[in-house]
Amino acid sequence: MDKPRVVLGVSGGIAAYKACELLRRLTESGHDVRVVPTASALRFVGAATWAALSGNPVSTEVWDEVHEVPHVRIGQQADLVVVAPATADTLARAAHGLADDLLTNTLLTARCPVVFAPAMHTEMWEHPATRENVATLRRRGAVVLEPAVGRLTGADTGKGRLPEPAEIFEVCRRVLARGVREPDLAGRHVVVSAGGTREPLDPVRFLGNRSSGKQGYALARTAVARGARVTLIAANTALPDPAGADVVRVETALQLREAVLKAAADADAVVMAAAVADFRPASYATGKIKKKDDQEPEPLALVRNPDILAEMSADRARPGQVIVGFAAETDDVLANGRRKLARKGCDLLVVNEVGEHRTFGAEENEAVVLAADGGETPVPHGPKEALAETVWDLVAARLG
Ligand code: C5P
Numbered sequence: 001m002d003k004p005r006v007v008l009g010v011s012g013g014i015a016a017y018k019a020c021e022l023l024r025r026l027t028e029s030g031h032d033v034r035v036v037p038t039a040s041a042l043r044f045v046g047a048a049t050w051a052a053l054s055g056n057p058v059s060t061e062v063w064d065e066v067h068e069v070p071h072v073r074i075g076q077q078a079d080l081v082v083v084a085p086a087t088a089d090t091l092a093r094a095a096h097g098l099a100d101d102l103l104t105n106t107l108l109t110a111r112c113p114v115v116f117a118p119a120m121h122t123e124m125w126e127h128p129a130t131r132e133n134v135a136t137l138r139r140r141g142a143v144v145l146e147p148a149v150g151r152l153t154g155a156d157t158g159k160g161r162l163p164e165p166a167e168i169f170e171v172c173r174r175v176l177a178r179g180v181r182e183p184d185l186a187g188r189h190v191v192v193s194a195g196g197t198r199e200p201l202d203p204v205r206f207l208g209n210r211s212s213g214k215q216g217y218a219l220a221r222t223a224v225a226r227g228a229r230v231t232l233i234a235a236n237t238a239l240p241d242p243a244g245a246d247v248v249r250v251e252t253a254l255q256l257r258e259a260v261l262k263a264a265a266d267a268d269a270v271v272m273a274a275a276v277a278d279f280r281p282a283s284y285a286t287g288k289i290k291k292k293d294d295q296e297p298e299p300l301a302l303v304r305n306p307d308i309l310a311e312m313s314a315d316r317a318r319p320g321q322v323i324v325g326f327a328a329e330t331d332d333v334l335a336n337g338r339r340k341l342a343r344k345g346c347d348l349l350v351v352n353e354v355g356e357h358r359t360f361g362a363e364e365n366e367a368v369v370l371a372a373d374g375g376e377t378p379v380p381h382g383p384k385e386a387l388a389e390t391v392w393d394l395v396a397a398r399l400g
Contacts, residue, residue, distance in 0.1 A: 003032040004176055007074055007110070009083035009103045010050070012040025014153050015119040015162035019084050020045065022165040023053045026172065034074055036060070036103045038090065062102050071102060075109030080176050083107075085119035085162045088130050091144075095133035113117045113183075114142040117168050119244065122158035142183050143175060143227050145244030163243030167221075171243050174225035174385070183227025184396050190228045191263045192219045192245075193274035195235035197253045201300075202285040209275045213237030213327070215365060216273035216383040219391060220245045226392055231263040235274050253277050253305040260308055261317075269322040269395045272309045273350075275303035280305055313345035322347050322398045324391060328354040334368060341370050348372070348394055350387070369394060 007025055010019045016037070022295070026033045035050035039060050050058045057064075062071040075081070083090060083103070090103070094116070099105045107114065116137060116194050123379045124130055126149060136143050145168070148161040162168075194216020198206040220232040224244035232245045235256055241247045248263070250256045253276045264270045279302035291297070309325045323346040330353065337351030352367040366381040369390060377394065379387045 003030055004060070004079045005077055006033045006172070006176075007078045007081040007106055008033050008035045008054075009081060009086075009090070009106065010035060010037040010041040010045070011083065011085060011103070012038050012043060013085040013087045013119050013162075014044060015085040016041045016044040018162050020049060020053060022082075022084055022168050022172075023050070024094050025165065025169040027054060029173075032056070034078075036074065036106055038101055038103055040087075060102055061091050062105055064102075066132060071099075071105035072109050074102070075106040076111070078110050078112050080112055080115070081107065081110045082115040082117065082168070082172050084115075084117035084165075084168055085118040086144075087118075088120050088127070088133075088389045089122045091116065091118060091130060091133045091137065094142075095136040108372065111152045112180065113169060113178070115168075115175055116142055117162055117171075118144065118147050118160075119162035120147070120160050121152055121156065122160045125160050129205060138186055138227065141186065141227075143171070143183055143186075143225065145171065145224065145245075146229070146246055146267040148241060148243075149246075164240055167243035168241055170221055171225050178225065183225070184226030185223055185392065188228045188268040188399065189266055190222065190223050190395075191231045191233065191260060191267045191270045192216050193235070193256060193260055193270075193272050193276075194220065195231040195237040196275040197235045197256055197277045198251050199253065199277045199280035199305075200251075200284055201241055201281045202287065202289045206287055207279075207281065208236070209277065210291075211235075211275035213239050213274075214363065215384045215387065216271075217242055219271055219273055220387040222385055222388040222392055226396075231267070233259045233263065233274070235276075253280060253308070256307045257306055257311075261312070264312060264317045264321070267317065268322060268399055270312060271324040271326075271391065271395075272312075273326050273344075274358070275326075275328065275350060276308060277305055278307075307344070309346055310344045313347075319345070320399070324348040324350065324395065326350045326352075328352060330354060334370075337368065337370050341372060346372070347398060348391070 047058045174237045195213035196209040196211030198208045221242045230245040282301035341349040369377040
């Protein structure tokens with residue numbers, strides 16, 4: 001089989017150096033990559049670097065190798081175009097259909113999926129001109145990643161960082177796997193909770209659980225690749241932020257509740273993949289609890305945490321909002337799942353069997369998705385991303 005052809009467009013921001021890492025990941029995983037830098041990108045990273053890393057010729061203008069009609073061919077033959085970093089200027093030229101260099105020509109002739117990974121200062125990202133250009137590109141079917149929040153060039157911090165190349169690569173992989181299908185969650189805001197809550201006993205101890213967050217992160221990644229605006233509420237995970245998602249970090253069930261309810265106010269769908277503690281210690285000791293040699297330990301008093309999933313399902317923030325829960329069961333999985341779906345009042349419940357070495361922390365999962373309308377979708381043992389895609393298929397069908 002031919003290698004998938006990827007065009008890596010690079011525009012002139014300092015983050016251009018990070019595109020070298022993205023290029024490496026693409027080539028090493030078996031993609032044929034043609035780098036198309038803008039003239040200003042070459043001021044940051046030279047053509048020799050792009051040519052050496054890609055193994056392909058590099059040009060910026062339509063006037064090189066004219067007999068090969070590169071301004072048309074490169075775009076026509078691509079399976080994916082990814083522009084990383086995409087500057088405000090490149091987004092503007094793409095949104096307006098300009099064709100003043102090889103990259104913009106390529107964008108006009110490409111009929112494959114297009115991913116933009118913007119990187120710029122916060123002010124430029126927030127400017128109404130950029131907002132409108134991004135909205136235009138998204139409306140036309142491009143996946144435009146939300147920039148990450150963090151250190152920018154110089155001493156500034158804020159939204160505008162290029163997401164980590166490894167995570168942009170994950171988006172590219174998902175988008176390529178979907179082929180020429182339109183991003184069907186474009187224009188949708190989805191909220192995903194991931195990880196496991198920690199309920200503190202004292203400054204050094206907590207009650208927690210074994211959730212790694214991998215299933216929730218897979219849900220966030222796949223939703224980004226399907227064009228959604230994603231808010232990921234992450235409870236105590238050690239995973240890198242998925243490219244394009246807005247990440248909110250929380251620790252306890254009460255913090256998770258506050259963050260989810262806030263994000264859900266304008267969400268089309270909420271997927272509660274996090275393992276939320278049902279109980280928390282009744283009191284918090286501000287100093288470390290000491291053991292007393294001559295006394296048996298005190299029994300631990302617990303109080304109930306609010307059931308966020310049940311609460312949101314009973315009182316939807318928006319009409320038609322689709323709500324998905326997860327249920328980890330150790331026995332009588334389907335019967336318990338059906339009962340839980342009815343009790344929680346959500347639209348879909350992903351039921352999986354867990355045990356000491358199953359599911360938690362693993363790369364793979366196996367589940368049945370139960371629907372409130374009686375539907376039952378088995379998902380065979382496979383990557384957590386495959387389960388995530390099935391969940392979004394079912395959500396997208398309900399969003400209409
Ligand atoms: O009742 P159980 O904990 O098994 O339910 C699991 C589902 O309910 C998950 O989707 C989890 O995120 C959600 N949940 C919640 N609030 C809780 C406990 C669980 O939203 N306090």
